[in-house]
Amino acid sequence: xxxxxxxIRETFFQECEEQLAELExxxxxxxxxxxxxxxxxxxxxxxxxxxxxxxxxxxxxLVRFAHVFETALDKVRSGTLAATPAVxxxxxxxxxxxxxxxHAARENGKVDEARTAAMVAxxxxxxxxxxxxxxxxxxxxxxxxxxxxxxxxxxxxxRYWEIRFVPHLELYAKANETAILLRELRRLGEIExxxxxxxxxxxxxxxxxxxYLSWHIKLMADCDEAAxxxxxxxxxxxxxxxxxxxxxxxxxxxxxxxxxxxGFKFEFFPPPxxxxxxxxxxxxxxxxxxxxxxxxxxxxxxxAVEAIAAKVESAAAAPVTIRVDLDxxxxxIDLVGELVIxxxxxxxxxxxxxxxxxxxxxxxxEELEHLTRExxxxxxxxxxxxxxxxxQRMPRLVREVAAQTGKQVRLLxxxxxxxxxxxxxxxxxxxLTHMIRxxxxxxLESTEKRIQLGKPAEGTVKLTALHRSGRIVLxxxxxxxxxxxxRVKQKAIENGVVAPDAQLTDDEIDNLIFLPGFSTAAKISDxxxxxxGMDVVRQSVVALGGRISISSRPGxxxxxxxxxxxxxxxxxxxxxxxxxxxxxxPLGAIVETLKPRATDVxxxxxxxxxxxxRGGYVPMVDVAASLGYCDxxxxxxxxxxxxxxxxxxMRAVLxxxxxxxxxxxxxxxxxxxxxxxxxxxAATVMGDGRVALILDVDAVVRNAxxxxxxxxxxxxxxxxxx
Amino acid sequence: MSTTVLTVDDSRAMRxxxxxxxxxxGFRVIQAEDGLHGLEILEEEMPxxxxxxxxxxxxxxxxxxxxVRKDExxxxxxxxxxxxxxxVEKKNRARAAGATGWIVKPFDPxxxxxxxxxxxx
Numbered sequence: 001x002x003x004x005x006x007x008i009r010e011t012f013f014q015e016c017e018e019q020l021a022e023l024e025x026x027x028x029x030x031x032x033x034x035x036x037x038x039x040x041x042x043x044x045x046x047x048x049x050x051x052x053x054x055x056x057x058x059x060x061x062l063v064r065f066a067h068v069f070e071t072a073l074d075k076v077r078s079g080t081l082a083a084t085p086a087v088x089x090x091x092x093x094x095x096x097x098x099x100x101x102x103h104a105a106r107e108n109g110k111v112d113e114a115r116t117a118a119m120v121a122x123x124x125x126x127x128x129x130x131x132x133x134x135x136x137x138x139x140x141x142x143x144x145x146x147x148x149x150x151x152x153x154x155x156x157x158x159r160y161w162e163i164r165f166v167p168h169l170e171l172y173a174k175a176n177e178t179a180i181l182l183r184e185l186r187r188l189g190e191i192e193x194x195x196x197x198x199x200x201x202x203x204x205x206x207x208x209x210x211x212y213l214s215w216h217i218k219l220m221a222d223c224d225e226a227a228x229x230x231x232x233x234x235x236x237x238x239x240x241x242x243x244x245x246x247x248x249x250x251x252x253x254x255x256x257x258x259x260x261x262x263g264f265k266f267e268f269f270p271p272p273x274x275x276x277x278x279x280x281x282x283x284x285x286x287x288x289x290x291x292x293x294x295x296x297x298x299x300x301x302x303x304a305v306e307a308i309a310a311k312v313e314s315a316a317a318a319p320v321t322i323r324v325d326l327d328x329x330x331x332x333i334d335l336v337g338e339l340v341i342x343x344x345x346x347x348x349x350x351x352x353x354x355x356x357x358x359x360x361x362x363x364x365x366e367e368l369e370h371l372t373r374e375x376x377x378x379x380x381x382x383x384x385x386x387x388x389x390x391x392q393r394m395p396r397l398v399r400e401v402a403a404q405t406g407k408q409v410r411l412l413x414x415x416x417x418x419x420x421x422x423x424x425x426x427x428x429x430x431x432l433t434h435m436i437r438x439x440x441x442x443x444l445e446s447t448e449k450r451i452q453l454g455k456p457a458e459g460t461v462k463l464t465a466l467h468r469s470g471r472i473v474l475x476x477x478x479x480x481x482x483x484x485x486x487r488v489k490q491k492a493i494e495n496g497v498v499a500p501d502a503q504l505t506d507d508e509i510d511n512l513i514f515l516p517g518f519s520t521a522a523k524i525s526d527x528x529x530x531x532x533g534m535d536v537v538r539q540s541v542v543a544l545g546g547r548i549s550i551s552s553r554p555g556x557x558x559x560x561x562x563x564x565x566x567x568x569x570x571x572x573x574x575x576x577x578x579x580x581x582x583x584x585x586p587l588g589a590i591v592e593t594l595k596p597r598a599t600d601v602x603x604x605x606x607x608x609x610x611x612x613x614r615g616g617y618v619p620m621v622d623v624a625a626s627l628g629y630c631d632x633x634x635x636x637x638x639x640x641x642x643x644x645x646x647x648x649x650m651r652a653v654l655x656x657x658x659x660x661x662x663x664x665x666x667x668x669x670x671x672x673x674x675x676x677x678x679x680x681x682a683a684t685v686m687g688d689g690r691v692a693l694i695l696d697v698d699a700v701v702r703n704a705x706x707x708x709x710x711x712x713x714x715x716x717x718x719x720x721x722x
Numbered sequence: 723m724s725t726t727v728l729t730v731d732d733s734r735a736m737r738x739x740x741x742x743x744x745x746x747x748g749f750r751v752i753q754a755e756d757g758l759h760g761l762e763i764l765e766e767e768m769p770x771x772x773x774x775x776x777x778x779x780x781x782x783x784x785x786x787x788x789x790v791r792k793d794e795x796x797x798x799x800x801x802x803x804x805x806x807x808x809x810v811e812k813k814n815r816a817r818a819a820g821a822t823g824w825i826v827k828p829f830d831p832x833x834x835x836x837x838x839x840x841x842x843x
Binding site: 180 | 732733734735736738739742775777778779791797798799800801804806817820821822823824827828840841842843
């Protein structure tokens with residue numbers, strides 16, 4: 001049977017031949033200027049790969065020379081050494097020497113050692129030259145012995161090690177596993193494991209991927225510290241590791257922390273309830289110990305340093321990105337918008353031409369439609385950004401508001417990586433700021449009251465972002481007292497917003513706080529603004545095509561839920577017709593569609609009707625008439641009615657001739673292409689090539705209500721809060 | 723069931739060496755020639771441990787590890803990188819990308835198997 005190692009060795013030499021050829025052609029290309037960016041990498045890889053293989057077969061001369069060669073190539077690759085003709089000449093000759101070394105190794109022949117040594121000397125020269133040119137030369141510190149054991153302390157009697165092991169989040173992120181580490185530790189000797197759960201938060205607050213647990217381990221083993229460290233080798237930078245040698249130990253392994261006279265006592269370890277401040281104190285006492293070995297990580301690092309290191313590390317792990325002028329992206333979005341319209345037009349033409357759906361043309365067209373949709377999504381994704389940039393501003397806000405109100409507040413965030421269109425990101429900061437201010441100022445009770453109620457003194461505000469059915473949902477929740485429904489309702493009655501005898505569900509009462517000028521704060525504070533309440537938040541949210549609602553549980557807190565479209569460049573719209581004109585009504589504004597009955601319609605005036613709707617009255621707007629298409633009002637019973645909600649929760653019923661369906665439309669600015677038209681928000685191009693106008697629901701509703709003026713009692717706007 | 727190891731290395735000799743050492747230790751071995759190839763294989767089969775080289779054409783080890791970690795189902799999949807003793811910077815970059823541990827080249831089979839055992843359940 002053939003020796004497998006011999007076969008592998010043969011493969012290695014075959015590969016070397018390929019790599020030598022690659023090396024030479026790459027260097028020649030670099031010399032005559034035809035090299036591509038990838039060439040220098042390929043050249044480096046060739047030498048690196050030969051070195052790696054040579055190492056397996058202990059071809060030391062080859063390894064040594066390849067290493068010197070590789071070092072110089074790496075400098076060229078990283079830009080600290082310029083690939084001048086002189087340098088390339090050295091490289092080409094070095095390639096010849098390397099080839100000779102490979103052949104000599106293959107045939108167990110002799111090599112011209114003098115020539116190799118001379119070549120190494122030349123490398124030293126260019127390496128030095130590169131060093132002096134480089135702005136920041138980085139000598140590659142050899143860390144020999146990653147697998148080697150440190151010299152054992154002289155005393156090898158039966159030992160009782162104490163180990164405290166505090167994993168960081170990063171440890172788990174790299175797929176390391178505590179149970180496996182403990183299992184490995186057990187291979188060294190008997191272990192007693194104590195689990196520290198003191199940092200475990202309430203279930204509701206727990207991040208399922210968080211690192212909360214730590215371990216106290218007693219290890220009975222005749223081993224040295226290096227053996228224990230070997231177990232933790234892969235994770236030593238991702239945890240805090242305190243190793244105290246047994247009491248019997250005469251000498252201390254290097255790197256041991258001595259914290260005082262009785263430093264060997266178990267009690268002297270940071271106790272489980274140790275907070276971060278104490279951890280740092282322990283770290284500061286560390287210099288009393290001898291400096292740690294070069295090859296092993298420092299024994300104790302302050303958590304602050306760890307945290308920063310973790311940040312730097314995660315930044316380094318960020319995917320490769322390029323910067324692109326936003327105009328270019330916008331131009332592309334415009335073009336894709338055109339493509340979508342064109343595709344829709346083409347589909348319509350094909351349909352009109354009577355081509356069968358099963359025909360090749362129709363099927364190809366369907367494929368095109370899918371592709372177009374995909375391109376559109378991809379282009380939109382370019383503009384998408386994580387909400388992190390906005391979330392990052394919030395901790396500061398929370399600190400400020402907490403200081404102003406004298407409350408203790410903890411901010412938790414979740415879903416920072418949730419992506420949304422850039423235009424939306426820019427506009428969620430304000431509503432979020434408002435919601436968080438509100439949550440701290442009005443939501444959370446004072447510290448004294450919280451203590452009185454038996455709640456933690458520190459209030460929690462949680463900010464969450466997630467995607468749900470094609471929209472981004474932002475939630476701001478607090479663990480405060482919830483909405484004081486009795487007071488809200490009383491205030492609503494005082495303001496004449498609801499009838500004194502109105503029967504309102506809890507949800508309906510909660511949502512009253514979005515009405516204009518509604519504020520139940522005992523006194524106006526600087527923080528939540530003067531009369532600028534949640535109605536302002538609602539307005540800006542609705543202006544973005546969003547919705548906002550609140551749910552509240554007495555004594556347990558409130559949650560504001562804000563949902564927004566993922567982009568402002570396309571819109572989900574309802575296609576309707578009004579006297580032969582095609583219009584788009586933003587889907588986000590539509591609460592429900594209904595068929596009005598004549599008995600529910602009450603004329604207030606010659607040109608204003610109201611519709612009785614579940615105990616309230618909502619003004620009716622004939623869309624065609626309000627846009628000036630005609631001055632004859634449509635018979636309500638002949639029409640389709642759409643209950644819409646404008647800013648501030650104001651509602652109206654829009655009357656149109658018919659609904660033709662829903663579709664996604666590309667928004668074309670009317671102002672940029674023509675001029676602003678009252679009652680129209682923007683335009684779009686339909687599949688048949690005709691321009692359709694997008695209704696400005698807010699303007700229409702406002703208009704209707706101002707016409708209604710004081711003649712109608714304020715209808716119960718939020719009776720059907722959904 | 724024996725532990726399955728996916729090795730990712732562009733060098734045939736290194737792949738053969740890995741296969742030989744790992745098979746001798748009772749592991750099942752699947753091989754990929756570079757990061758992209760490795761990802762293709764992962765689409766079809768989930769190994770217990772991955773051992774990957776850093777310097778590879780098409781997709782290097784860093785890109786490969788990042789891509790492995792991007793998938794929720796592969797977050798807990800141990801990935802060991804093959805590094806040389808001087809590649810401290812590369813080792814750290816690999817760790818930042820999500821590598822679980824490292825094997826120093828030129829490795830001997832005992833250390834290789836030890837490293838795999840130390841990360842696999």
